[in-house]
Amino acid sequence: MTEKTENLVINLRSIKKRYDDEAGVLNALRGIDLTVKKGDFLAIMGPSGSGKSTLMNIIGLLDRPSRGNYFLDGIDTSKLGDNQLSKLRRDKIGFIFQTFNLLPRLNILQNVELPMVYRGISLKKRKLKATKILKSLGLEDKIKSRTNRLSGGQIQRAAIARSLVNDPSLILADEPSGNLDSKTSDEVMKILVRLNKTGTTIVMVTHSSEIAAYASRSVRVKDGKIS
Amino acid sequence: MLIQNLKTAFSSILSAKLRSFLTMLGIIIGVAAVLLMLAVGEGVKFQVSGQISNLGSNVLTVTSGQVLNSSGNNQRSASFNPSSSLGASTLTEKDLESIKKINDINLVSPIMLVSSLITGGSNVSSTTNIIATTSSYGIIRNLKFANGSFFTEEDNLSGSNVAVIGSTAKKNLFGDKNPIDQEILIRNQPFKIIGLLEESETGTNLGPSFDDAIYIPLNSAVNLTQTKQIFRIIVQVSSANNIDQAKSQIESTLKTNHGGQKDFSVLTQKDLISAFSSILDTLTSFIVAIASISLIVGGIGIMNIMLVSVSERTREIGIRKTVGATFSNILEQFLIEAMVISLIGGFFGLILSVIGGLIIKKVVNITPVYSLRAILIAFSLSVIIGIIFGVAPAIKAARKRPIQALKAL
Ligand SMILES: Nc1ncnc2c1ncn2[C@@H]1O[C@H](COP(=O)(O)OP(=O)(O)OP(=O)(O)O)[C@@H](O)[C@H]1O
Numbered sequence: 179m180t181e182k183t184e185n186l187v188i189n190l191r192s193i194k195k196r197y198d199d200e201a202g203v204l205n206a207l208r209g210i211d212l213t214v215k216k217g218d219f220l221a222i223m224g225p226s227g228s229g230k231s232t233l234m235n236i237i238g239l240l241d242r243p244s245r246g247n248y249f250l251d252g253i254d255t256s257k258l259g260d261n262q263l264s265k266l267r268r269d270k271i272g273f274i275f276q277t278f279n280l281l282p283r284l285n286i287l288q289n290v291e292l293p294m295v296y297r298g299i300s301l302k303k304r305k306l307k308a309t310k311i312l313k314s315l316g317l318e319d320k321i322k323s324r325t326n327r328l329s330g331g332q333i334q335r336a337a338i339a340r341s342l343v344n345d346p347s348l349i350l351a352d353e354p355s356g357n358l359d360s361k362t363s364d365e366v367m368k369i370l371v372r373l374n375k376t377g378t379t380i381v382m383v384t385h386s387s388e389i390a391a392y393a394s395r396s397v398r399v400k401d402g403k404i405s
Numbered sequence: 406m407l408i409q410n411l412k413t414a415f416s417s418i419l420s421a422k423l424r425s426f427l428t429m430l431g432i433i434i435g436v437a438a439v440l441l442m443l444a445v446g447e448g449v450k451f452q453v454s455g456q457i458s459n460l461g462s463n464v465l466t467v468t469s470g471q472v473l474n475s476s477g478n479n480q481r482s483a484s485f486n487p488s489s490s491l492g493a494s495t496l497t498e499k500d501l502e503s504i505k506k507i508n509d510i511n512l513v514s515p516i517m518l519v520s521s522l523i524t525g526g527s528n529v530s531s532t533t534n535i536i537a538t539t540s541s542y543g544i545i546r547n548l549k550f551a552n553g554s555f556f557t558e559e560d561n562l563s564g565s566n567v568a569v570i571g572s573t574a575k576k577n578l579f580g581d582k583n584p585i586d587q588e589i590l591i592r593n594q595p596f597k598i599i600g601l602l603e604e605s606e607t608g609t610n611l612g613p614s615f616d617d618a619i620y621i622p623l624n625s626a627v628n629l630t631q632t633k634q635i636f637r638i639i640v641q642v643s644s645a646n647n648i649d650q651a652k653s654q655i656e657s658t659l660k661t662n663h664g665g666q667k668d669f670s671v672l673t674q675k676d677l678i679s680a681f682s683s684i685l686d687t688l689t690s691f692i693v694a695i696a697s698i699s700l701i702v703g704g705i706g707i708m709n710i711m712l713v714s715v716s717e718r719t720r721e722i723g724i725r726k727t728v729g730a731t732f733s734n735i736l737e738q739f740l741i742e743a744m745v746i747s748l749i750g751g752f753f754g755l756i757l758s759v760i761g762g763l764i765i766k767k768v769v770n771i772t773p774v775y776s777l778r779a780i781l782i783a784f785s786l787s788v789i790i791g792i793i794f795g796v797a798p799a800i801k802a803a804r805k806r807p808i809q810a811l812k813a814l
């Protein structure tokens with residue numbers, strides 16, 4: 179049992195999330211238990227509104243659960259302050275979004291460097307590493323371009339590059355191919371598979387069972403519970 | 406991190422040039438106003454000090470009234486009360502004679518002012534000062550002549566109607582014509598011009614000018630006005646080293662003459678400069694304080710735009726926080742942006758104030774002096790304004806929670 183928890187990147191214990199605002203009360207997550215081992219590639223599926231993104235935001239430390247405990251790499255995150263969460267995200271998690279979320283005013287290289295900027299890595303090292311990763315994703319000639327000059331697939335590859343620069347223990351992808359055509363989403367999925375093969379832990383949300391097939395295992399969320 | 410934030414600040418300022426400029430405008434105007442006022446104050450001080458320095462460091466001026474309150478050593482803080490030297494003078498012929506008897510005193514010369522229009526050539530001047538004095542005056546003041554010379558003591562004793570004319574007065578009355586041997590009318594009495602002064606180096610139109618003046622013998626003035634009023638006495642001491650000693654001797658002598666009352670002042674060149682400096686400093690700081698209000702208004706402008714900018718950039722903040730920015734990372738980013746805006750504003754303000762200075766020089770003939778101190782004050786003020794009015798927007802930005810910020814449109 180102890181040996182088992184040591185290898186867990188994600189360990190969720192009866193996570194609940196309740197939205198309580200003027201519009202009313204909504205229990206988006208009603209007790210989620212989920213573990214992800216180092217090297218896993220997990221797909222989270224489920225109908226719209228079932229709570230997949232809510233779960234991903236909690237795993238990504240972008241939001242806090244209303245109840246329950248979340249251990250990331252064995253660290254109890256419920257005791258941490260906002261700044262410590264920022265640093266954990268910076269050092270341990272890479273994010274890939276359906277809407278890409280790159281900064282339009284920065285070029286691709288600057289976007290990819292950004293997580294390293296906040297880690298305090300020197301300009302020279304940043305440039306070296308970002309360029310290397312962008313090259314490995316076939317974006318070497320787009321380094322100076324801004325996002326508005328790139329195709330969706332290229333932008334998503336840049337976002338993948340950004341998610342990798344700080345050597346995270348975990349990559350979170352919320353519908354990474356949701357805005358891409360089937361050919362480019364295949365490309366993106368192949369990149370993720372390749373990354374997983376080299377040992378990166380990945381959690382991905384998707385609607386599509388075709389996409390989920392790239393993962394090594396999958397779970398279903400329904401009405402805020404894993405079914 | 407700092408360099409990164411500076412880059413971010415510049416790119417964000419450049420991405421909305423017009424808006425950035427409008428944001429800066431308040432700071433530009435504020436800094437220009439503050440700097441220009443400081444520079445004009447400094448310029449006036451410089452000119453007046455220059456004029457006073459021309460008197461020479463071994464010259465004492467005795468004037469009626471207590472011009473400088475506080476006899477302490479701290480001359481900078483001495484309060485200056487020039488109006489006490491106006492009105493009926495307390496200086497007398499006896500004072501003049503007593504001063505002459507004091508050791509180490511070379512020359513003594515009384516001054517009486519005569520009011521009158523002056524007619525000369527085909528012009529009339531009402532601005533020209535008429536200074537009635539003795540022949541020593543020319544030596545004490547070390548007057549330089551473009552033509553002719555100062556009147557002699559014989560001219561004075563005999564009360565002859567001769568006059569020496571300053572360069573500005575000559576220009577006003579005679580234009581380019583040679584005034585020597587020409588006649589001018591003072592209170593309808595003809596005076597013959599026997600000397601023309603060189604233009605003094607620190608020519609200015611502030612206060613009574615030595616250039617816009619006509620000098621006549623004291624006795625001629627007494628005949629003309631039927632009164633004798635000693636307005637001032639100027640004294641030349643044997644050397645600048647004896648000046649303080651001479652000053653206290655004159656003070657004690659005159660105090661005895663005046664029945665123990667110190668209703669007069671003995672001023673060295675240093676006293677005069679510090680007195681003028683102190684009133685000018687007071688005036689300048691008053692005007693600068695008013696000008697500073699525009700800086701505060703400028704600061705509020707920055708705050709306003711920064712708040713809008715923070716709202717518009719919520720998503721950017723969300724993305725930055727997602728990839729690991731902490732509270733202080735974001736705070737620093739927006740604070741630096743506010744400071745860069747106000748510093749650039751300060752820089753343009755400096756340029757604007759130099760342009761304003763050129764105009765002022767043209768229009769009122771004061772050369773503004775931009776001291777390093779004033780420039781540093783202006784720049785630190787803009788940085789401080791940037792910080793003060795940038796803090797609220799920056800905190801607002803830094804407090805944003807990543808998940809809400811990411812969802813913003
Ligand atoms: N900030 C919020 N405030 C209130 N309710 C919310 C908030 N975010 C999500 N919800 C609600 O929580 C539920 C789960 O939302 P979530 O975004 O996790 O669904 P999802 O499974 O990701 O759906 P989709 O597949 O459409 O992306 C939904 O009913 C949604 O309306």
Ligand SMILES: [Mg+2]
Pocket residue numbers: 230231232
């Ligand atoms: Mg979703």
